[in-house]
Amino acid sequence: MRITVFGATGLLGKTLMREWKDDEVTGLGSADGDIRDENKVEHLVQETRPDWVVLAAAYTDVDGCESNHDLAFDVNCRGAVNVARAARQQSARLLFLSTDYVFDGKKTAPYESGDARSPRTVYGQSKAEAETKVAEILPECCIVRTSWLFGAGGKCFPDTILKLAANRPTLEVVTDQRGSPSYSIDLARAMIQLCHQKAIGIVHVTNRGECSWYEFAREIIACAGLKTIVRETTSDKFVRPAERPKYSVLSPRSLQERGVAMPDWRDALKRYLSLRGSG
Ligand SMILES: NC(=O)c1ccc[n+]([C@@H]2O[C@H](COP(=O)([O-])OP(=O)(O)OC[C@H]3O[C@@H](n4cnc5c(N)ncnc54)[C@H](OP(=O)(O)O)[C@@H]3O)[C@@H](O)[C@H]2O)c1
Numbered sequence: 379m380r381i382t383v384f385g386a387t388g389l390l391g392k393t394l395m396r397e398w399k400d401d402e403v404t405g406l407g408s409a410d411g412d413i414r415d416e417n418k419v420e421h422l423v424q425e426t427r428p429d430w431v432v433l434a435a436a437y438t439d440v441d442g443c444e445s446n447h448d449l450a451f452d453v454n455c456r457g458a459v460n461v462a463r464a465a466r467q468q469s470a471r472l473l474f475l476s477t478d479y480v481f482d483g484k485k486t487a488p489y490e491s492g493d494a495r496s497p498r499t500v501y502g503q504s505k506a507e508a509e510t511k512v513a514e515i516l517p518e519c520c521i522v523r524t525s526w527l528f529g530a531g532g533k534c535f536p537d538t539i540l541k542l543a544a545n546r547p548t549l550e551v552v553t554d555q556r557g558s559p560s561y562s563i564d565l566a567r568a569m570i571q572l573c574h575q576k577a578i579g580i581v582h583v584t585n586r587g588e589c590s591w592y593e594f595a596r597e598i599i600a601c602a603g604l605k606t607i608v609r610e611t612t613s614d615k616f617v618r619p620a621e622r623p624k625y626s627v628l629s630p631r632s633l634q635e636r637g638v639a640m641p642d643w644r645d646a647l648k649r650y651l652s653l654r655g656s657g
Contacts, residue, residue: 430473436453473520477525478523478524522565549599552590586630
């Protein structure tokens, strides 16, 4: 198959480019073409003649989106529409990356792929609107929602915790936000499987299991063999421009139905820290 990846220079995109071995993959970053430029996107898709377009490009600064509403919608929604139209014109399939932020975080049981969208942030709204529009343009597209992404090649929570732990004897981390971490390698492998099986519809892809950021931080410190003390705190002590969902665990059901299994997040974290330590 021929694959064209938009967002190949981001955390997930870099991993996808490393993991995708059996197909002919073209990776594009914003320097190759801005997804807001309809003609450029059309040209890039025509030129690369993909069977699948993977759209991992996005304006991902959740707090930045709050003060840059137009930019968020231009990139995350209009950009996605441009890519979907170009894929349709080329009769290519589309895998669009989305997020747990399309939900409001008020549930107390895992979000199913069919649950109603209810975003509470500009980032979440821009991605939720993109999901709807992309599916209107390409009803047979695959929308992969993920959460709490970590891995090599970008800013991520384990790196932040280890950096802070290097300089502080204690850290305070919130207990009142729960989700599922997703290791970029495991996510990329699941996405490749989904493309190979020509998956259609909304699929939730995260590592197995759930935790709070506090539990995630404790596991990072323990795995790294550090003595740093991690203390519990709550979100009201860390007010940020974009509200974080209190609970955004994505149910694995939609992925299991497609026969794809994900490792537990603790196992994924161990593999990431070991790779990080060795390299
Ligand atoms: N990070 C998370 O925790 C998380 C959670 C849930 C869902 N997601 C979704 O997963 C996907 C990948 O996230 P990520 O963390 O890997 O992203 P990232 O590291 O922030 O990378 C963003 C990518 O988008 C590209 N990009 C940004 N604006 C662009 C534009 N106007 N035109 C073309 N390309 C543009 C960047 O290109 P350059 O670097 O070349 O500028 C980069 O390749 C995104 O769709 C995101 O919404 C992420």
